[in-house]
Amino acid sequence: NAGVMQNPRHLVRRRGQEARLRCSPMKGHSHVYWYRQLPEEGLKFMVYLQKENIIDESGMPKERFSAEFPKEGPSILRIQQVVRGDSAAYFCASSPGRGRVNTEAFFGQGTRLTVV
Amino acid sequence: DQQVKQNSPSLSVQEGRISILNCDYTNSMFDYFLWYKKYPAEGPTFLISISSIKDKNEDGRFTVFLNKSAKHLSLHIVPSQPGDSAVYFCAAIDNDMRFGAGTRLTVKP
Numbered sequence: 001n002a003g004v005m006q007n008p009r010h011l012v013r014r015r016g017q018e019a020r021l022r023c024s025p026m027k028g029h030s031h032v033y034w035y036r037q038l039p040e041e042g043l044k045f046m047v048y049l050q051k052e053n054i055i056d057e058s059g060m061p062k063e064r065f066s067a068e069f070p071k072e073g074p075s076i077l078r079i080q081q082v083v084r085g086d087s088a089a090y091f092c093a094s095s096p097g098r099g100r101v102n103t104e105a106f107f108g109q110g111t112r113l114t115v116v
Numbered sequence: 117d118q119q120v121k122q123n124s125p126s127l128s129v130q131e132g133r134i135s136i137l138n139c140d141y142t143n144s145m146f147d148y149f150l151w152y153k154k155y156p157a158e159g160p161t162f163l164i165s166i167s168s169i170k171d172k173n174e175d176g177r178f179t180v181f182l183n184k185s186a187k188h189l190s191l192h193i194v195p196s197q198p199g200d201s202a203v204y205f206c207a208a209i210d211n212d213m214r215f216g217a218g219t220r221l222t223v224k225p
Binding site for chain 2: 043093107
């Protein structure tokens, strides 16, 4: 039973390019969370998605950032026109549900984005 | 809007002693709390959790205490081991899962 898979593990982009980060949740999980960890900081919530629906995107910057979780395929976090400040580790977590006893989200190993 | 706070960025303890990591929250609607452990260059891994209907949950060397009236939870590790050195995040679930900023624990041999 594969865990949460994120790819690529490392991504280098020049300023102004687009970054696409992929997250395949654990089998049977329909809830996906994206978090960003800036250097020397904790995990910051970005967006929470279920299949084909964005449930909460309150942590996502209003511009340049978007996320989707299609019916088929991985969840995608897309950053357009990247800037140096976007350099961070981006973690995806999946869970079978939310707010239920014994529900723990499982994390992927993250994608480290470096903008040069 | 920091709903989950870990006010100590770092903690250093001697091997064999108790480690106590603290977490405060502001949202009274949180009904489930978790602790995650994170090593460098890896994703967080689940450690232990507690439902809001309980005040204590124990799993081996790890115990989580919840004080709902104070909106405070803590993770106790006893005895601490060098392999416990990592960043520990507390998280709380309402509609979403929110994390604290983390506490870096260093256990010295």
